[in-house]
Amino acid sequence: MTQPLAELTTMRVGGPPRRLVTATTEAELIEAVRETDAAGEPLLVVGGGSNLLVADAGFPGTVVHVATRGIEVPHDSACGGVTATIAAGEVWDDVVAHACEHGWSGIEALSGIPGATGATPVQNVGAYGQEVAQTVAQVRVWDREEARVRTLFAGDLQFSYRHSLLKESMLGPDVPAGAVTPRYVVLTVTFSLRPTEMSQPVGYAALADGLGVQLGQRVPLGEARSAVLDQRRRRGMVLDAADHDTWSCGSFFTNPILTAPQMAELRVRALDRLGADGPTPPEFPAPQDRIKTSAAWLIDRAGFAKGHGTLDGRPAGLSTKHTLALTNRGGATAADVLALAREVRDGVEAAFGVRLVNEPVLVGLTL
Template sequence: MSTPSTSPATPAAETARLADLTTMHVGGPATRLVTATSSDELVAAVRAADDAGEPLLVVSGGSNLVVSDDGFPGTVVLVRSEGIAVESADYCGGAFVRVQAGTPWDDFVAEAVRSGWAGIEALSGIPGAVGATPVQNVGAYGQEVSQTIAQVRVYDREQQRIRTFFPVDCRFSYRHSLFKETSHRGTGRYVVLEVAFQLEIADLSRPIAYADLAAGLGVEQGARVPLADAREAVLEQRRRRGMVLDPADHDTWSCGSFFTNPLLRPAEHDALVARAAALLGPDGPVPPRFPGGTDDSGAELVKTSAAWLIDKAGFGKGYGLPGPAALSTKHTLALTNRGHATAADVVALAREVRDGVQQAFGVTLVNEPVFVGHEL
């Protein structure tokens, strides 16, 4: 991929309503919309907005944004750069594949499955674009993109230059990265231009790590199955949870999982278990407990289920119906727009759920989508 020329043409500006560019279907107007169809155009558009001192918001698939009803008072750059390039492929080194930031993520996963590249098949059906995946360290069903990312090529707005980050530099952790935690003038410092992946060349999937997925496939956890079978099983799991976009299904008018699964210290999880017993009875259900890795100091962490906490705090599937905003009828972790919700409606429901869980269990849920122009 060539470095942008010194003075590439800046794409023409348009107007847009951000509700039309996000999967939650909320958000007011953008002052200015610029569509970038290449890395060069993306850099030029971002640089032009920064040079003009305008607020900047970069949008690709719009699947992880909740934009305020007031919209965005600045330039919105819509990332539409697409392309998948295989730089090398052999059984020894695997497939080294470079993907443009605007490429729809599931298009890339489908191509990987067709081509016999293993490592991202469990991430089938996730909405959004490739460039957003390292920012959030997107993951599902036992896989995360950080497991296969080899390089992330970005435009550094602060230094005004293109840089390449390797995995060790990205500070990947659960639904987090360097790109998510650093900002410049109020929004992300780094604009992802392309992502390179190192994938295994194989007919079979990576070991199936998720119990429900293994059950759906009729195999034991840890088994490997044909890539196409793994992809279809994941898509089926996601469809049942309303996590595959369908314009006719308001359960999919969402940001997917709205809250991250809490990471707790062991003592905090013990306290959660005690509160659950007091609320649900000593013989009642027990909060799930999964390995959560370690914190920055190396201390052990425990992961529990946000969906479990939401449900047991009294917010079941479909809570809030008929709307305008409600929990999905298929999965308690998805907050949905029933067709005419505003951003304020979504935020009000999110606050009710977050505060209800905190009151019931003493755990404060953290939103996964990014809020623009307002806060939770």
Template sequence: MTESAPSATATAATVTALADLTTLRVGGPVRSYRETSSEAELLDVVREADAAGTPLLVLGGGSNVLASDEPFDGVVVRDLRRGLETRESSACSGADVVVPAGEVWDDLVARAVDEGWSGIEALSGIPGSVGATPVQNVGAYGQEVGDVLAFVRTWDRARGRIKTFARSELGLGYRTSLLKRSFTGDADGVAWGPTPRYVVLEVGLQIPHATLSAPIRYAELARALGAEVGERVPAVRVRETVLELRRGKGMVLDAADPDTWSAGSFFTNPLLSAEAAGALPEDAPRFPIGDAAGTVKSSAAWLISHAGFERGHGLPGPASLSTKHSLALTNRGGASAEDVVTLAREVRDGVAASFGVVLEAEPVLVGLTL
């Protein structure tokens, strides 16, 4: 199980800034902070803020947020609901599980492995809440939440009503979904950030029963397991191995390790046209995604390091690339949001100058832009 974020035990009485609520440990004062323990309470806060035209930030674990140093003149609300409901469980259909958005993601993964539910074990160690996972279509080591996603039940802020999306309606892609795209513009052309139009209330998962993992898709994980790509191994071994790999990259939260004071991978792997991918150096990673357009995914980490930004770049400053993984931008203690943004711009612009590829930030940006 992952360690809690530095702010995970903060209460409404002690929280004064977004720095208290984010794993990057940066962010300015908040005007109003609320914690909710029921769906009704959460919806009351959302409706009140929207009716008053007050900026709204619904937070889970705060692990995918970079917030400005300036005050957030609105309402920040955290969903503290925990647990899950198993609606059906059989050898044929698997486990039909409904999870409140506030549940800790890695607690769910640990429960799945314990219960003999197969398909999310490679997503071990990812910080944050269950509600955030379909927004980003969270993925790692060859698995994505979309692999087992059945539905997402949301509150539609535009229509003022409950809206449930089947998996097929979510427009899932690499680190994206209809939910995420509503940050910058929904079907009506309205931008809803820093909280999307659709506030996730519950996530429904359909998870197969098996003590063996799903087929291993990721070469690095297969090597660490001593297995072949496509092989299935005990899910508990996959979980243990993924946690070990993530710890080695500073990607499991640890209050004592500044290499984990980050938002995880700061840049997404770029999706390139065949022409743009062909213009990269011969040894650059290329992974065709199999769509009709011939889109190719490359490696942001490779591009960053080959543009001259090595692990630890920025040290001894307050913000630097992790000393364990070049994709993580870290707060070494006392960094401001501006320090992190300055580093992010340096890396993004350096990669663009070297390879003509503009990397996109993965975290939600609150009150600032790159």
């Protein structure tokens, strides 16, 4: 039997694909995609599997597991900066560690994020005040629609909060619910980094507190990376096979981006639910005069505490360390995880009128 996708994903759920191909070179990756397309089969591209929730029935087509490797530095100077081109299959945290060790600043706050490098621009991965949109210079892709290699520059990628043109091509309005049909398959990602032993200005309050510095200060890269890893471990967000709190897709829901009227309604609902002396919803500026609030805050105040489901002995439950992580306690199915996600989403909407949106890609599933 084909290897189940549970073995290739950090959530550790998902049935087998019809066919599994592992590509260790760029040529193998392109050829595997071309063969799949020529056969008219469904295609799923998997890197580190950190942002996928796959159906228990598996995938009725070809899964291409991207295992390409390589870090090239075509440009490195004190004046012009560092240009680093990374193969899509490189383990992302290894890339961040490499950058910190070599004095390349700009991605240190993204330490400890699981998955492969090729997925980072798709999701516009971000944490602790940084996101890859700030440093991605270009992405080389195989364009399945045009059957050719293309280079997409930062301005082409339409980056927004946890979104990009690459992700839109997978989940656009013409894509059936539960299907994954990426137009672009990432081959390499080129980052523009700064040659300095110091971090970029610390832009996250908890991180600044952990470092003992003020927001906006800079610290040595190694200290920044260590502090980020410490923050992530406290939240169960660094992979550990022995810790079920890390058997997850990371943050399962994105932080809601609200209009001013929606935010006003949320404040009223919070006041009604929590009282005049209760906590108020966090507010952060977002593009287009919108307001970002905290999904974790909403989940907790809607009555879903850390460990919800987990402490009841369910196969899937919220992390005991962080309410944003839905975790596999060791024997969960995709159906178990999805049931928990629906419970939390619907509970938050009933309490606050805000509908949470899943961050991981759902394969063969709909929330």
